[in-house]
Amino acid sequence: xxYLTCEGYWIKIDPEDILLYExxxxxFSKNYPYIYNTDGQAIHRILMDAKSGEFVDHKNGDTFDxxxxxxxxxxxxxxxxxxxxxxxxxxxxxxxxxxxTQSKKLPWRVRIYRNKQHESLGSCENEHIAGLVYNVxxxxxxxxxxxxxxNLIGSKPIS
Numbered sequence: 001x002x003y004l005t006c007e008g009y010w011i012k013i014d015p016e017d018i019l020l021y022e023x024x025x026x027x028f029s030k031n032y033p034y035i036y037n038t039d040g041q042a043i044h045r046i047l048m049d050a051k052s053g054e055f056v057d058h059k060n061g062d063t064f065d066x067x068x069x070x071x072x073x074x075x076x077x078x079x080x081x082x083x084x085x086x087x088x089x090x091x092x093x094x095x096x097x098x099x100x101t102q103s104k105k106l107p108w109r110v111r112i113y114r115n116k117q118h119e120s121l122g123s124c125e126n127e128h129i130a131g132l133v134y135n136v137x138x139x140x141x142x143x144x145x146x147x148x149x150x151n152l153i154g155s156k157p158i159s
Contacts (some may be wrong), residue, residue: 012065033063044071055079093153096129110134128153
């Protein structure tokens with residue numbers, strides 16, 4: 001594993017892939033930063049030899065970690081459930097499945113989306129605990145090899 005900089009950002013890479021990053025650019029797609037080569041191709045897709053219609057997931061949610069052991073091909077459905085950064089205005093939480101509420105006592109609601117339905121998992125007084133509750137529920141409900149919707153507890157979204 002090596003690190004290099006691209007437009008001021010540190011990128012984690014495998015040493016054998018360093019030539020792919022020559023003159024790389026950072027572009028944002030739906031608030032996610034991705035690294036592109038000079039031909040406008042997303043480098044994580046090149047590394048996984050992704051075809052049109054295939055999705056590549058960063059297992060740890062960090063799009064600046066392009067080591068091959070952090071990348072995997074996943075389905076459209078799993079990719080849609082793997083959003084770590086939230087759409088602007090929909091929640092104040094940095095965690096998947098966690099939204100803010102009006103309650104002062106238990107201000108963080110935990111919900112999981114399964115079979116086109118939201119299921120409430122309860123509310124918590126701490127945002128980080130709510131993120132952990134979501135992780136535990138995922139571990140019990142999903143095939144962990146094919147689902148990437150983990151919360152990185154204590155992490156901050158890239159702005």
